[in-house]
Amino acid sequence: MLIRRETPADRSTVYAIHSEAFRREPGVTPIEAPLVDELRADGDLLEALSLVAVRGGExxxxxxxxxxxxxxxxxxxxxxxxxxxxxxxxASGVGSALVHAVLGAADALGYGLVVLLGNPAYYARFGFVTASTLSITAPDPAWSKNFQARTLTGYKPTQAGAFEYAPAFSRI
Structure with missing residues (x-):
């Protein structure tokens, strides 16, 4: 498996991946698919941290x-x-490889924290902890147990307070 940066040629495939991965009901596009396009359009998607996994040329x-x-x-x-x-x-290691790669890239770029909303049982293996333990407040209090953060080399304890995602997240 190869992990590499997303290219413009990957955009329609990326949309399809999120459509299929998050599909909850037939014929309904999940919000995660257009979210990536909106982040990109707003200039908030960090190109160096938009990665794809390639297996067997796909x-x-x-x-x-x-x-x-x-x-x-x-x-x-x-x-x-x-x-x-x-x-x-x-369940074949693709997601884990992507998370390891994006954490390593974010660390190399000097970021101090990576924050997400997700399943603690999955993300704990990558060093994520409940964000509130680092004095980081979720945008929505209902998220508290699933709102997580991972410190990187550049982390400073002063990186605390109310967390705010890029504006595209509020529009979905």
Whole structure:
């Protein structure tokens, strides 16, 4: 499996991946599919942190990070998501490889925190903890147990406060 940066040629495949990975009911496009396009259109998708997984020459997974804010800090944290893998390739290590790769890339780029809304049972294996333990407040109090953060090398304890995703998240 190869993990690489997303290219413009991957965009329709990325949309299809999130459509299939998050489909809840037939004929209804899940919000995660257009979210990536909206983040890109707003200039909030971080190109260096938009990665695809290629297996057998086929793009089978995608993860991205976008600009975020913690308190008044707009440069040290990113929001992870969505993370999607085609159903036929789920539970085969694709998602884990994408998360490891995006965390390593975010760390290398100097970010201090990666924040996400997701299943703690899945993300704990990557070092994510409940964000409130780091004094990071979720945009919605109902998210508290699923709202998580992962510190990176550039983390400083002053990176705390109310978390805010890129505006596209509020529009979905």
């Amino acid at each position: 793009v089978v997974g995608h993860v991205c990070c976008s600009r975020a804010r913690i308190g008044e800090d707009t440069t040290s944290a990113v929001g992870l998501g969505p993370l999607g893998v085609l159903p036929a390739h789920q």
